Amino acid sequence: xxxxxxxxxxxxxxxxxxxxxxxxxxxxxxxxxxxxxxxxxxxxxxxxxxxxxxxxxxxxxxxxxxxxxxxxxxxxxxxxxxxxxxxxxxxxxxxxxx
Amino acid sequence: xxxxxxxxxxxxxxxxxxxxxxxxxxxxxxxxxxxxxxxxxxxxxxxxxxxxxxxxxxxxxxxxxxxxxxxxxxxxxxxxxxxxxxxxxxxxxxxxxx
Amino acid sequence: xxxxxxxxxxxxxxxxxxxxxxxxxxxxxxxxxxxxxxxxxxxxxxxxxxxxxxxxxxxxxxxxxxxxxxxxxxxxxxxxxxxxxxxxxxxxxxxxxx
Amino acid sequence: xxxxxxxxxxxxxxxxxxxxxxxxxxxxxxxxxxxxxxxxxxxxxxxxxxxxxxxxxxxxxxxxxxxxxxxxxxxxxxxxxxxxxxxxxxxxxxxxxx
Amino acid sequence: xxxxxxxxxxxxxxxxxxxxxxxxxxxxxxxxxxxxxxxxxxxxxxxxxxxxxxxxxxxxxxxxxxxxxxxxxxxxxxxxxxxxxxxxxxxxxxxxxx
Numbered sequence: 001x002x003x004x005x006x007x008x009x010x011x012x013x014x015x016x017x018x019x020x021x022x023x024x025x026x027x028x029x030x031x032x033x034x035x036x037x038x039x040x041x042x043x044x045x046x047x048x049x050x051x052x053x054x055x056x057x058x059x060x061x062x063x064x065x066x067x068x069x070x071x072x073x074x075x076x077x078x079x080x081x082x083x084x085x086x087x088x089x090x091x092x093x094x095x096x097x098x
Numbered sequence: 099x100x101x102x103x104x105x106x107x108x109x110x111x112x113x114x115x116x117x118x119x120x121x122x123x124x125x126x127x128x129x130x131x132x133x134x135x136x137x138x139x140x141x142x143x144x145x146x147x148x149x150x151x152x153x154x155x156x157x158x159x160x161x162x163x164x165x166x167x168x169x170x171x172x173x174x175x176x177x178x179x180x181x182x183x184x185x186x187x188x189x190x191x192x193x194x195x196x
Numbered sequence: 197x198x199x200x201x202x203x204x205x206x207x208x209x210x211x212x213x214x215x216x217x218x219x220x221x222x223x224x225x226x227x228x229x230x231x232x233x234x235x236x237x238x239x240x241x242x243x244x245x246x247x248x249x250x251x252x253x254x255x256x257x258x259x260x261x262x263x264x265x266x267x268x269x270x271x272x273x274x275x276x277x278x279x280x281x282x283x284x285x286x287x288x289x290x291x292x293x294x
Numbered sequence: 295x296x297x298x299x300x301x302x303x304x305x306x307x308x309x310x311x312x313x314x315x316x317x318x319x320x321x322x323x324x325x326x327x328x329x330x331x332x333x334x335x336x337x338x339x340x341x342x343x344x345x346x347x348x349x350x351x352x353x354x355x356x357x358x359x360x361x362x363x364x365x366x367x368x369x370x371x372x373x374x375x376x377x378x379x380x381x382x383x384x385x386x387x388x389x390x391x392x
Numbered sequence: 393x394x395x396x397x398x399x400x401x402x403x404x405x406x407x408x409x410x411x412x413x414x415x416x417x418x419x420x421x422x423x424x425x426x427x428x429x430x431x432x433x434x435x436x437x438x439x440x441x442x443x444x445x446x447x448x449x450x451x452x453x454x455x456x457x458x459x460x461x462x463x464x465x466x467x468x469x470x471x472x473x474x475x476x477x478x479x480x481x482x483x484x485x486x487x488x489x490x
Contacts, residue, residue: 001318001337001371003304008130008186010101010155015179016145016165024099024155024179026130026186032302032320032335041130043099043155047310057304057318057337059368062160062258062356062454066368067310074157074164074178077099080368081309081318088302088320106228106284108199108253113277114243114263122197122253122277124228124284139228141197141253160258160356160454172255172262172276175197204424204480206395206449211473212439212459220393220449220473222424222480237424239393239449258356258454270451270458270472273393295416295435295469297402326400326418326433341408351402351416351435353466356454360466361408374466375407375416382400382418 001057003083004029006050010043018073025050025079027058032086033093044077045070055083055094099155101181102127104148108141116171123148123177125156130184131191142175143168153181153192197253199279200225202246206239214269221246221275223254228282229289240273241266251279251290295351297377298323300344304337312367319344319373321352326380327387338371339364349377349388393449395475396421398442402435410465417442417471419450424478425485436469437462447475447486 008026023046028037035055044058047067056079058064064078065071086094106124121144126135133153142156145165154177156162162176163169184192204222219242224233231251240254243263252275254260260274261267282290302320317340322331329349338352341361350373352358358372359365380388400418415438420429427447436450439459448471450456456470457463478486 001369003335003337008184008191010130010179010181011183011185012155012179012181014146014182018164019178026184032304041101043101045099048308057306059370060159061354061370063359063368063370065161065164066312066359066366072164074161074176075099076157076159076161078368080313081304081306083304083306084308085305086302086320087305093302106282106289108228108277108279109281109283110253110277110279112244112280116262117276124282139199141199158257163259163262170262172259172274173197174255174257174259204478204485206424206473206475207477207479208449208473208475210440210476214458215472222478237395239395256453261455261458268458270455270470271393272451272453272455295467297433297435326402342406351404353468355452355468357457357466357468360410360457360464372466374411375402375404377402377404378406379403380400380418381403387400 001059002029003032003055003057005037006052006054006056016074022069033088035094042077044079045075046079048079048082050079050082057081057083099157100127101130101153101155103135104150104152104154114172120167128153131186133192140175142177143173144177146177146180148177148180155179155181197255198225199228199251199253201233202248202250202252212270218265226251229284231290238273240275241271242275244275244278246275246278253277253279295353296323297326297349297351299331300346300348300350310368316363324349327382329388336371338373339369340373342373342376344373344376351375351377393451394421395424395447395449397429398444398446398448408466414461422447425480427486434469436471437467438471440471440474442471442474449473449475
């Protein structure tokens with residue numbers, strides 16, 4: 001899974017019927033140490049109610065269909081976790097509540 | 099899913115029988131902030147009636163088979179949404195009706 | 197799907213039993229505008245009788261198994277169309293019969 | 295599969311129900327010759343009890359669901375082996391017990 | 393499928409039970425014209441008895457499970473052919489028996 005920050009939303013009124021009602025979030029991949037955005041973006045379906053600015057990780061490929069929200073749907077990227085903490089080499093690089 | 103602009107068409111008269119009758123669109127991936135093309139192209143099957151110049155997002159991998167148009171077919175890229183708006187950090191970077 | 201040119205052949209006498217009798221073509225990915233090779237190569241199974249020098253597109257991932265030739269086989273890249281024309285922004289960048 | 299070093303942990307209290315109870319490890323991909331980190335990170339589910347600093351390899355894509363820990367779950371990266379030795383051209387580039 | 397050279401072995405005593413007894417080979421991807429290594433490595437499961445120094449091609453993704461050796465296992469890269477010859481533009485760039 002890949003770490004990313006929720007930076008926006010993508011709106012579509014004309015889309016495949018199976019994906020009606022799903023939220024499409026714009027994610028920017030981040031460096032897990034500096035937390036800086038990599039200027040590399042992906043549109044991801046939201047299965048956990050992620051909000052703007054939050055750090056999340058998403059799952060790619062066929063496993064993007066393995067959530068309650070995306071089962072049987074044409075998804076290749078689904079947010080499956082809102083991140084509380086990232087620890088590297090014993091130190092926290094990210095702590096949501098700080 | 100990845101944001102891209104419909105920039106052309108690919109025509110093939112000699113192809114796998116399963117993909118007869120499907121439209122193959124040439125997509126150029128875009129930066130979701132500047133909307134500029136990245137000079138990175140993919141041929142995508144169209145499941146939504148996308149037109150030239152429109153910004154869309156497409157799904158890759160096995161999920162490209164999860165639309166009415168592509169079910170059971172050898173697809174690894176299918177357009178599943180025509181984009182109306184892209185919002186980043188509270189501002190619209192793209193508004194189709196403007 | 198990705199556009200590429202058939203540039204060669206790969207021969208193997210010792211291989212997985214399931215892929216006996218399949219043609220392995222060497223493809224070079226191309227820029228769809230200039231048609232130049234990108235010096236990026238892939239070995240692809242042929243499901244359409246593609247010939248040397250032809251421009252084709254191939255499908256990757258699990259969908260590479262979704263042709264008559266490759267069903268149930270360990271394929272991750274299969275040629276599914278011989279290209280006649282590539283049109284970009286209203287102009288043909290490639291026309292096989294010209 | 296790709297070689298990587300376990301460099302940290304990712305903690306999430308709000309996540310897809312299916313992935314409750316799974317450990318999410320932060321991996322840094324390594325060069326198998328120099329063993330140096332490539333500054334390229336992935337969050338991986340742990341199926342083998344890997345520990346900090348260990349060199350492992352992980353499996354990507356749908357096969358990330360093919361372990362006892364991850365079956366049926368939205369996983370696209372799962373650690374499946376703790377590495378004891380890497381041998382290249384007849385010499386060990388890594389020996390865990392040295 | 394991707395062309396690579398067998399350059400080494402990876403040994404693991406602590407691994408997912410499903411992959412017990414499988415050989416893990418270290419592959420270096422090669423340029424199919426110059427045959428030079430690209431310093432880009434992957435760990436691949438061996439389904440054909442490949443040996444050190446041999447040029448092979450491997451299959452990635454879910455199709456890596458479609459061999460007798462890897463069926464049902466967490467594999468994302470499996471060697472499926474030992475290469476005898478690579479021909480490009482009418483000339484052999486590689487001939488195993490020369």
